[in-house]
Amino acid sequence: MARSMIITFPKASATALYALSVAGGGAGLIPLAIPYPVVFPNISRPITLTSTDNLAGVNFTIVGTDLNGLATTEVLAGPNNATVHSVNAYNTIISITANGAYTNFSAGTYTTGFIQWVPMNYQIATVSITIQAVVTNTINYSLYDTLDSMGYYVTRALNDNYVPLTNPTQNAIVAALTGATTTQFYNYTTPVVAIGGIINSSSGNGALTLTILQAGV
Numbered sequence: 113m114a115r116s117m118i119i120t121f122p123k124a125s126a127t128a129l130y131a132l133s134v135a136g137g138g139a140g141l142i143p144l145a146i147p148y149p150v151v152f153p154n155i156s157r158p159i160t161l162t163s164t165d166n167l168a169g170v171n172f173t174i175v176g177t178d179l180n181g182l183a184t185t186e187v188l189a190g191p192n193n194a195t196v197h198s199v200n201a202y203n204t205i206i207s208i209t210a211n212g213a214y215t216n217f218s219a220g221t222y223t224t225g226f227i228q229w230v231p232m233n234y235q236i237a238t239v240s241i242t243i244q245a246v247v248t249n250t251i252n253y254s255l256y257d258t259l260d261s262m263g264y265y266v267t268r269a270l271n272d273n274y275v276p277l278t279n280p281t282q283n284a285i286v287a288a289l290t291g292a293t294t295t296q297f298y299n300y301t302t303p304v305v306a307i308g309g310i311i312n313s314s315s316g317n318g319a320l321t322l323t324i325l326q327a328g329v
Contacts, residue, residue, distance in 0.1 A: 114327040117230050119154040121311055121320040122221075123249075126162045126195060129205075130219035142172075142208045142219065149176070149204045156201040157225030157311070159208070161191055163217045168192040170212040176202040179228045180278045190214065197222045223318070227255075227309035229280065230324050231262055234303035240327035241300035243285075243307070245292065251318035253311050255289040256282040257304040280306070 129144045137143070144150060156179045161172055167190030178184045184200045190210075201224075208219065232241060245255065260280035284290050289298060291312065307324055314320075 114325055115233075117324045119227055119230070119322045119324075121155055121157075121225060121227065121251075121253075121314075121322075123317045123319045124157075124160075124221050124223040124314055126160055126220040127218045128220040129159070129208075130217070132162075132216070132218040134216055136213065136215040136217040137210070138213050139211055140209060142210060142214075144205075144208065144219065149206050151204050152202065152221075152225075154228045155179075155225050156203040156228075158198040158201050158222035159188075159205065160195050160197045160220045160222050161188060161217070162195040162220070163191045163214065164193050165216045166192045167214055167217070170210055170214055172214075173207075173209045173211075174198055174200070174202070174205065175207045175209075176200075176205040179203045179226055182278065201225055203228075223311075223314045225311045227311070227322060229258070229262060229306040229308040231306045232304055232326055233328075234305055236303075236328050238328055239300055239303050241304070241307075242325045243289070243296070243298045243300075244323040244325075245289070245296045246321045246323075247293065247295045248319040248321070249315075249317045250293070251311065251314040251320050252291060252293050253309060253320055254291055255285055255307065255309040255322075257285055257307045258283060259305050262306055282308070
């Protein structure tokens with residue numbers, strides 16, 4: 113039996129979350145095109161705000177979570193005839209609110225991001241893990257693995273609680289999967305605990321589809 117995990121990093125889009133609106137809206141919750149909470153399955157990425165007007169005096173508060181499920185919040189000053197992007201990368205967006213009016217405005221997704229750690233079964237006798245990374249148009253990505261545990265259990269009030277490891281050691285897999293810009297295929301011969309990745313940059317319709325196949329699980 114085998115397990116296949118497919119993760120897609122879609123192209124960046126300045127209007128993915130909120131289509132361009134001349135009228136825009138007023139202070140309060142911004143009604144996104146996708147109902148809250150917005151989820152980016154198996155990835156996280158920064159959020160963009162775009163306007164041809166001067167919205168530098170308007171603060172936008174983004175509330176969400178990262179790939180570890182930890183709460184992530186920031187206040188982003190609005191764009192001035194430009195596009196601005198969040199510092200944090202979001203796996204989920206719980207809300208985006210403005211403290212003032214916004215016009216000629218759109219909200220979307222940025223060109224970089226992260227791919228979640230995918231746990232492997234490292235206790236089986238024969239290692240059979242295959243990676244296929246398929247590139248569409250222009251994108252630069254790096255894949256890595258780790259031998260660190262993905263988390264641990266602690267006992268609180270007689271209950272076992274799982275605590276994820278938020279910053280495991282990142283090991284480069286091979287040179288061809290570091291700063292890669294083309295489709296790549298790789299077979300493991302030794303066990304690893306998990307495989308993850310980062311999108312360093314992308315442009316236009318740049319996207320990545322990552323398939324991780326582990327046999328014998």
